[in-house]
Amino acid sequence: MDSVIFSVSQLTKYIKEIFDYDDVLNDVIVKGEISNFKLHSSGHMYFTLKDNDAKIRCVLFKGYSSKLKFIPEDGMSVIAYGCVTVYERDGQYQLYCRKLEPEGYGSLYLAFEKLKEKLYKEGLFSEERKKKLPIFPRKIGVVTSSTGAVIRDIINVSTRRFSGVKIILYPAKVQGEGAAETIVEGIKYFNSRDDIDVIIIGRGGGSIEELWAFNEEIVARAIYDSKIPIISAVGHETDYTISDFVADVRASTPSHAAEMAVPRFDELKFKINSYQETLYKCLNNKIKKDLLYLGSLHQRLMNYSPNNIILQNMQYLDNLRNKLEHTVLQKLTTSQSQVELLKTKLLNIGSNVVLERRSNFSVLVGKMDALSPLKILKRGYAFVEKDEGIVKSVNELDIGDDIILHFCDGNVKCNVLEKMEVNL
């Protein structure tokens, strides 16, 4: 067998790896008593866990130590969750804790988880089953201790928000033996009355053991069976109990519960008054709108009133009359102008006729003048008279006849000497 020589580091590293690959050491729960507890200024906690026969060094780093719900101290029995590994520099194995619980807590926690799961499966936490809180509770039933800050906080907050609220306290034991039973009695008592609007159950902060009554199944079932809405206010903000899950509403603190239960008087008043205002506004609007519509209807109706029809007809009549007068007048003027026209035409015609006649007459006169025998005689002609008749042919004359020759300015007596016929 070859002997290998390790350095210290190598050996330590080798040991550490053995620890690190071990399933049990990687995730271990250890029960023991704290000793040599030191809270370092860095926030890390160093201590030793021991029992009668052994001890182990432990570290709880700041990230985990800040989440502790209690302050560890020497002599305290705790359960530590974490892993065991080697701190190479010191060559020591240590328990690196992730979580610390006071002993006893573990079993309670398990019981809590078990009951929670059971009730959850039964539907006790179902949202549909949760009742709504009344807007304006007149009487609030409170199940809590008659001494202590809880009832005082509830009374203070309630009366500050709404001085008219009535609070009835059912004094209950909120921790220790028989506490769960008195809480159940309180819930049942308020349910037996018919004037309670909301129930607050609760208590102040404390350890899990002190809050335990609110994790009891009988309390959970009483809450579930309550016909009155229940606000559960147990412990501080970070504490959750079964009651919180079953209750209709969970409040982080008793003061918070009172805030939830009791409305603010001024807010309610404001709400009611704003509704009233809206009512007035709605009605006013409605009336205004109706009036407007009525006005338009009235207008439309008036358009058909007899009076209006008469007026309209009168106007129409006037129109007609105007038209009539206008037409007649026009006709009249047209006729007049026609008459005028005819008159002028007539006059024209008349004067034309006279002129025509006149010219015809002078033509005739001219003609007559031209035809006058005197005129002819003036041109050098003469006519022959025999036996007081006018001779028109040579044949009427014989040689030796006495004749008279008529000139335009006198006569001469003549004797026919010879006859000479002319063949024309």
Add this chain to the structure above:
Amino acid sequence: MKEQLNLNFEEAIKRLEEIVKKLESDNLSLDESLKLFKEGIELSDYCNRKLDEAERQINIVLKGSNGELIETEFNFEEE
């Protein structure tokens, strides 16, 4: 108001909200509107009165000698 005597505050507020919504929806006859308006005003008066009437009172339930539960005034300040 007689018809509202059997309404509690929550019911009255709820009815008041309904009435306001209805009136706002605007397709109501004048008669209906007036009726609702009247009812709404009565309800809001009623609610206001209920609020004003309420008085502070803090009581405690105590077990009597026979084990019966008795409600009596609780004077916290004296505790």
